[in-house]
Amino acid sequence: MKTDIVKLVQGxxxxxxxxxxxxxxxxxxxNPDSSIADIAQAVSQDPSFTVRLLRVANSSFYSFSxxxxxxxxxxxxxxxxxxxxxxxxxxxxxxxxxxxNNLISMENFWRHSLYCALIARGLARQARKCDAEAVFTAGxxxxxxxxxxxxxxxxxxxxxxxxxxxxxxxxxxxxxERQTMGFDxxxxxxxxxxxxxLPPMLEECIGCHHDIREAQRYPVEAALVHIANALAVMAxxxxxxxxxxxxxxxxxxxxxxxxxxxxxxxAVSEARAxxxxxxxxxxxx
Amino acid sequence: MALSPPSRLPLALPGFEHIKRxxxxxxxxxxxxxxxxxxxxxxxxxxxxxxxxxxxxxxIRDRVIGIGGMNHFMLPASGExxxxxxxxxxxxxxxxxxAMEHLINDILKNGGKRQNLEVKVFxxxxxxxxxxxxxxxxxxxxxxxxxxxxxxxxxEDVGDVYPRMVVYFPATGKVRVKRLRSxxxxxxxEEEFRYLNTIEAKPxxxxxxxx
Numbered sequence: 001m002k003t004d005i006v007k008l009v010q011g012x013x014x015x016x017x018x019x020x021x022x023x024x025x026x027x028x029x030x031n032p033d034s035s036i037a038d039i040a041q042a043v044s045q046d047p048s049f050t051v052r053l054l055r056v057a058n059s060s061f062y063s064f065s066x067x068x069x070x071x072x073x074x075x076x077x078x079x080x081x082x083x084x085x086x087x088x089x090x091x092x093x094x095x096x097x098x099x100x101n102n103l104i105s106m107e108n109f110w111r112h113s114l115y116c117a118l119i120a121r122g123l124a125r126q127a128r129k130c131d132a133e134a135v136f137t138a139g140x141x142x143x144x145x146x147x148x149x150x151x152x153x154x155x156x157x158x159x160x161x162x163x164x165x166x167x168x169x170x171x172x173x174x175x176x177e178r179q180t181m182g183f184d185x186x187x188x189x190x191x192x193x194x195x196x197x198l199p200p201m202l203e204e205c206i207g208c209h210h211d212i213r214e215a216q217r218y219p220v221e222a223a224l225v226h227i228a229n230a231l232a233v234m235a236x237x238x239x240x241x242x243x244x245x246x247x248x249x250x251x252x253x254x255x256x257x258x259x260x261x262x263x264x265x266x267a268v269s270e271a272r273a274x275x276x277x278x279x280x281x282x283x284x285x
Numbered sequence: 286m287a288l289s290p291p292s293r294l295p296l297a298l299p300g301f302e303h304i305k306r307x308x309x310x311x312x313x314x315x316x317x318x319x320x321x322x323x324x325x326x327x328x329x330x331x332x333x334x335x336x337x338x339x340x341x342x343x344x345i346r347d348r349v350i351g352i353g354g355m356n357h358f359m360l361p362a363s364g365e366x367x368x369x370x371x372x373x374x375x376x377x378x379x380x381x382x383x384a385m386e387h388l389i390n391d392i393l394k395n396g397g398k399r400q401n402l403e404v405k406v407f408x409x410x411x412x413x414x415x416x417x418x419x420x421x422x423x424x425x426x427x428x429x430x431x432x433x434x435x436x437x438x439x440x441e442d443v444g445d446v447y448p449r450m451v452v453y454f455p456a457t458g459k460v461r462v463k464r465l466r467s468x469x470x471x472x473x474x475e476e477e478f479r480y481l482n483t484i485e486a487k488p489x490x491x492x493x494x495x496x
Contacts, residue, residue, distance in 0.1 A: 170311045
């Protein structure tokens with residue numbers, strides 16, 4: 001099973017590769033000798049990322065009082081680790097245009113991902129236990145394994161969805177995947193993150209978002225993404241009914257320290273209010 | 286671990302033997318699964334469920350004796366290109382009339398009384414962006430049909446942008462509507478297109494049996 005996942009992900013190598021700008025920024029940030037000027041220079045070499053970074057910096061995502069019009073200014077204000085998140089978040093969408101599929105439109109795929117990202121960040125801010133911006137990125141990337149499966153195994157992916165519908169939508173997709181293929185999209189996404197050498201927190205959140213008890217090093221982050229994933233479906237189909245969305249592991253609430261009844265409605269409503277702006281900023285719509 | 290069904294599969298009425306049925310753990314009941322173009326009527330306490338994109342389902346039962354059923358259909362799109370001639374309109378509506386008449390007639394034939402009929406309507410979602418709102422056409426058709434028949438709709442969940450999973454129990458009138466994630470859209474659209482092709486390929490005549 002593990003070898004199946006590794007082979008599947010190796011099969012998309014060359015089709016989806018992380019953009020150079022992310023790789024360079026990542027190296028610079030991990031090197032304690034790098035300066036803000038070094039990072040700003042790396043950013044500036046990629047015009048489309050530069051445009052996106054400035055757009056994000058000036059959006060309502062950050063309520064900075066003055067206009068941020070230069071890259072060095074953006075880097076120093078936004079912060080270097082946050083630049084890495086942004087580089088990754090904004091690069092991934094374009095990367096995956098090389099991995100088309102017939103099952104879901106990119107627009108619908110990223111809308112769910114962005115909902116998850118926004119909600120995960122909101123919950124992380126309330127939980128005050130981890131880096132909320134890093135959790136945003138984890139939320140944005142949690143389902144990337146789905147795109148690999150949809151592209152490489154289209155017939156099986158279709159059989160999975162048929163099985164879910166056959167069950168009256170009672171069987172969660174990841175369980176239908178396990179029954180059909182022997183593995184699920186979370187495991188595939190986790191393996192992709194590993195091969196891409198993404199930060200271990202992202203790898204674990206992506207890989208364990210349906211199975212948080214597997215998370216070894218970052219259980220709180222994984223729990224937040226797990227909760228946000230279910231709440232993202234609430235936002236997507238406009239419901240507050242638990243029975244309409246994938247089940248939330250009670251252990252996730254314990255790990256987060258959050259109380260479901262207190263946080264769900266505000267988190268979902270806030271995400272619905274912010275989704276249009278987020279789509280514009282991150283997906284360039 | 287799946288529970289084993291406590292009872293035997295209820296006998297299907299003549300003409301409905303081909304409808305796929307199975308045990309559903311969540312509802313602890315047998316349930317018939319409708320594909321586009323199908324309908325099902327039952328005398329028993331069993332569920333009927335289906336997935337709806339822009340298609341529509343009428344759930345109708347005799348609320349006194351608890352027999353009823355569900356259909357799943359859409360109006361053909363042909364005629365749209367050549368405008369709205371009244372002739373075209375009646376041809377198009379004929380498909381919808383068949384779907385509704387078959388369901389109602391089978392309920393009455395099996396002991397239902399017209400004055401006891403209770404109607405619920407679901408579906409007609411606009412799941413393809415930037416296209417003619419075929420879902421709305423189906424909704425309007427069913428509403429008009431029900432009104433013309435002197436019946437009325439006691440509850441509905443129609444329109445908007447979601448596909449839906451509908452589970453209906455004619456014995457009790459209980460219904461569960463679940464809006465589905467957009468990941469299901471394309472598969473549902475594919476099935477509805479396939480169905481649309483079959484109804485558009487058939488010659489239309491007054492007596493033809495469509496379902």
